[in-house]
Amino acid sequence: MPRYTLKVNGKPQAVNVDADTPLLYVLRDDLALNGPKFGCGLGQCGACTVHVDGVATRSCLLPVSTLAGKAITTLEGLGSTGKPAKLQQAFIDEQAVQCGYCVNGMIMTSAALLAVNPKPSDAQIKDALAGNLCRCGTHQRICAAVKRAAMA
Numbered sequence: 174m175p176r177y178t179l180k181v182n183g184k185p186q187a188v189n190v191d192a193d194t195p196l197l198y199v200l201r202d203d204l205a206l207n208g209p210k211f212g213c214g215l216g217q218c219g220a221c222t223v224h225v226d227g228v229a230t231r232s233c234l235l236p237v238s239t240l241a242g243k244a245i246t247t248l249e250g251l252g253s254t255g256k257p258a259k260l261q262q263a264f265i266d267e268q269a270v271q272c273g274y275c276v277n278g279m280i281m282t283s284a285a286l287l288a289v290n291p292k293p294s295d296a297q298i299k300d301a302l303a304g305n306l307c308r309c310g311t312h313q314r315i316c317a318a319v320k321r322a323a324m325a
Contacts (some may be wrong), residue, residue, distance in 0.1 A: 174189045174190060174191060175189070175190070175191070175192055175238070176188070176189050177189075177190065177237050177238065177240070177241070178241075179199070179237070179240055179243075179245055180242075180243065180244050180245060181200070181204060181206070181245045181246075181247065181250070182206075182245070182246055182247060182249060182250030183244075183250065186204055188203045188204070188237070190203065190237055192236060192237065192238035193236045193237075193238065194236065194237050195232065195233050195234065195235060195236065195237070196223070196232040196233075196235040196236070196237055196240065196245070197209055197211060197221045197232040197233045197235075199237050200223070200232060200245075200247060206247045206248075206249050207249075208247045208248025208249050208277045208281075209221045209222065209223055209232050209247055209248065209277055210274055210277055210278075211233065212233075212274070212275075212278075212306070213233075214233050215233070215234075216231035216233060216234040217304075217306070218275070218278070218305070218306040219231065219275065219278030219279070219282060219304055219305030219306060220274060220275055220277060220278050220305075220306075221233040221277075221278070222277060222278040222281040222282055222305070223245055223246060223247050223281060224244075224245070224246040224250075224281060224284070224285060225240070225243050225244070225245055226243050226244050227244070227246075227285065227288060228285060229281055229282045229284075229285035229286075246281075247281075248261075248277045248280060248281060251280070251281075251284060258284075259322050259325050260280055260283055260284050260287065260318070260319070260322040261280060262322075263318040263319070263321040263322035263325065264276065264279075264280060264315070264318040266318070266321060267314045267315075267317045267318040267321060268314060269311055269314035269315045269317070269318040270311065271309035271310075271311050272308075272309050274308075275305060275306060275307040275308075275309075278305045279302060279305050279307070279315050282301055282302055282304075282305055283298070283301065283302065283315075283318075283319045283322070285301075286298065286301040286319070287319070287322060287323060291323060292323050293319070293323060295316065295320070298316050298319045298320065299316060302315065302316070302319075
């Protein structure tokens with residue numbers, strides 16, 4: 174089995190996996206990072222979103238063999254339980270999580286948006302999050318959390 178060294182959350186991580194193994198499986202199964210979730214496996218729901226070189230990317234579709242030299246950031250790389258990132262704290266403050274399954278994708282997509290547009294309009298926030306599915310219906314609180322983080 175091939176050996177790959179990935180840069181995940183700023184640290185090199187060596188894994189022995191098949192070349193076509195999706196990044197999501199490596200993150201969850203080999204590196205015990207539980208932020209990214211398996212949702213649809215088709216790149217349609219956003220639950221598996223991570224940043225690859227700062228770009229919000231669906232990890233369920235990304236073969237590990239394509240990631241040499243790229244910086245991968247997961248939800249765990251943004252902040253911790255003890256010291257959440259500004260955006261994570263805004264989600265807490267706005268009580269933007271109900272079941273929590275979509276929150277990884279919502280936060281990672283929002284973080285990528287705020288990195289390129291620190292003061293997005295409501296329409297820009299909604300547009301950025303349009304590809305992330307939430308069945309619980311907390312969209313208004315999620316948008317409020319992104320707005321709160323942008324204002325902080």
